[in-house]
Amino acid sequence: MIDSATVRKDVLHFLEAFSGKPNADIKDADRLSIELHLDHPAFIFLAMSLRGYIQHLAPGATLKTSEIETDSFTVLKLIELVSQRVGL
Amino acid sequence: MKSVIIIVLLSGIVFVSPAMGDGASEESPCLKAFSQPSVRKAFDGSKDEKEPASINYVDSDSKGTFYSIDVGLKVKGCEKETDKVSWSISPSVEFHRSSEREKNVNKKSFALNGESFIGPLKHYGADGSPMKDLDQPRAKIAAPFFLVKTKGTRDSEAHTATASIQALASAFSLRPGLPGRITPAGFRYYPYIGLEYLDQLPVKQGTVVLAHEFSGSFALVRLYAEWYPLRLIHYDRLQIIGTYTYRELLGGKGLDDGNPALFTLGVNLFLNNDETIALGWQLEDGRGPDLGFRDERAVSVTFRVKIGA
Numbered sequence: 001m002i003d004s005a006t007v008r009k010d011v012l013h014f015l016e017a018f019s020g021k022p023n024a025d026i027k028d029a030d031r032l033s034i035e036l037h038l039d040h041p042a043f044i045f046l047a048m049s050l051r052g053y054i055q056h057l058a059p060g061a062t063l064k065t066s067e068i069e070t071d072s073f074t075v076l077k078l079i080e081l082v083s084q085r086v087g088l
Numbered sequence: 089m090k091s092v093i094i095i096v097l098l099s100g101i102v103f104v105s106p107a108m109g110d111g112a113s114e115e116s117p118c119l120k121a122f123s124q125p126s127v128r129k130a131f132d133g134s135k136d137e138k139e140p141a142s143i144n145y146v147d148s149d150s151k152g153t154f155y156s157i158d159v160g161l162k163v164k165g166c167e168k169e170t171d172k173v174s175w176s177i178s179p180s181v182e183f184h185r186s187s188e189r190e191k192n193v194n195k196k197s198f199a200l201n202g203e204s205f206i207g208p209l210k211h212y213g214a215d216g217s218p219m220k221d222l223d224q225p226r227a228k229i230a231a232p233f234f235l236v237k238t239k240g241t242r243d244s245e246a247h248t249a250t251a252s253i254q255a256l257a258s259a260f261s262l263r264p265g266l267p268g269r270i271t272p273a274g275f276r277y278y279p280y281i282g283l284e285y286l287d288q289l290p291v292k293q294g295t296v297v298l299a300h301e302f303s304g305s306f307a308l309v310r311l312y313a314e315w316y317p318l319r320l321i322h323y324d325r326l327q328i329i330g331t332y333t334y335r336e337l338l339g340g341k342g343l344d345d346g347n348p349a350l351f352t353l354g355v356n357l358f359l360n361n362d363e364t365i366a367l368g369w370q371l372e373d374g375r376g377p378d379l380g381f382r383d384e385r386a387v388s389v390t391f392r393v394k395i396g397a
Contacts, residue, residue, distance in 0.1 A: 010222070017211035017219055017262050020270045025322070034324055034363050037270055037316060041205065041233060041260045041278075044174050045268075048207045052171035052224040064169055071362065 002057050004088050010053065011079045018046045029075045032068070043069040050082060057086040117168035117175075124164040131160045131180045131199065146188075156186035156193070171224060175204035197241040205233040209262055214272065216264040230261035248289055252377075256282035256308070274319030280310040284335065288342075291380035299380025304340010308333065325358040333376070345383070348375035366392045 015026045019036035029035040038046065047065040054061050063085055068078060130136035141159040160182040167176035179200045186193040210227045211219040235258075240251040258280045260268035270276040284306045291299040310333040318326050334349045354370040368390040375381045 013213075013219055013222055014211070016214050017222065020214055020264070020272055022214040031362075034361070037274065037276075037319070037324070039276075039314075041258075041268055042270075044203075044205045044233075045207055045209055045231065045260055045262075047169065048171060048174055048205070049209065049211070049222065049224070051169065052208055053222070055171055062169070065174065 002086055002088070004083055007083050007086060007088060008079050011050075011082050012075070014046060014049055014053070015075065015078070017049075018042050027075060031071065032073050032075065032078070033071060040069070054082060054085045061085045061087075118166035126162045128160045128162070129158045130182055130184070131162050132182075136160075152189055154186065154188040156188065157183060159183050172208055173204070173206050175202070177202040192245045194244040195241060196244070197239060199237070199239040201238075202236040203234065205231065205260070207231045209260070212262050212264060212269075229263055230259045230266055232257060232259050234258075249287070250289055251285070251287040253285040254282060254308075255284075256280045256310070272320060274316030275313070277311065277313040280308070280312065282308045282310075283338075284308050286377055288377065288380060291382065299382040300342045300344075302340065302342035302380060304343060305338045306335040307338055308335050310334075325363070327356040327358070329354045329356070343381055345375070345381070348381045350374035350376040364393065366390075368392060 012023050012026055015021075015029075015032075015036060016023055018038060019026060021036060026036065032038050033043075044065050047063060047068060050068075051062050054063060063081060067081065127141045128137055129139035129141055136158075137160075142157070143159075144156045146155070147153045160180060162178060162180035165176060165178040168174070177200065179198070181199075182195070182197045184193055184195045208224040208227045209231050210229050211222040213219050235256045236254070238251075238253045240249065242249045258267065258278045260278075262269050264271065267278050268276060285304075286306075287303045288301060290297050290301045310331060313330045315328045316324060316326065317328060318324075330351075330353045332349070332351050334347065336347050337343055351373045352370065354368060357367045359365040359367065368388075370388050370390070371386070372388075373385045375383050
């Protein structure tokens, strides 16, 4: 059974891979596109990776790129969204 | 002085299907193709994309009586997103009509944009070390992606038609040094290869023809590079973008000066945290399709304000 702390840690690791920034510089980011410099292909592949993660934990659940590729999307919102999709 | 203006604005319409956004998998990629139409003044990449469509009736002493219609309709089209692939196709149509004296407009255009991304990807940490716990089975070091843009415009007043088709392929990776991966110092790049077909009108200044009409196809190579030079000190507002595009003529008529190449360099300084206001400087040097492949060197300074999402 997955818990919130593990989901938070994993989402931060995904963001580390896509932003090239260490965890310490990511956790408080308010805008994924600006502070982490995620461009359109990065959002597409990040969403793809997160779908794989979510479906592994909660078969049938998913998320769409358009849900996270917005100007004001924060790290906190992403953690909440993934947590919700895996049933936490 | 008589002046009557009636304007009807057609707001952007969005119908959200109740099934969307609940995180459930969707079966058919085109089932909801027409469920989210957007209506705007135009879909040409300009500020008109933020404007509602309009129907105007004008009665004025200076311009006489005329009407104008500017409508662009874009639908979500088809899309499919799984843990291994993501693709979408979005069509749009536009109609622009004005009966104003000496400025008659009657244009119809159709555009189709498509993109396809094929994963999944291997993940690497900020220090470049593999993050195997995050990888899906059969994850790849680099993943290809494809972009297709087509547009056709018919001008019924001038009795002309233009068309363009561009298909590009590139790759994305999270491994340091490869395309797509942004470095701690804020640098990333993408190489593109592709094909392009253009059917263009002559470029004129008054009655002087600056560039002849062109109809033909190219093989295209492009290198795109982007740098946030102050990323290491957490200052995200300075951006430098460079592109180099080389076109190899495959066939066609109207291009007399060999294979065209175009270099662009841009610097953007965002003036607020939301990056909605920016000062920009851009250099263009070479021959590009916007000016009919005429050799140009131009420097421009811009002040840009982005309104809306």
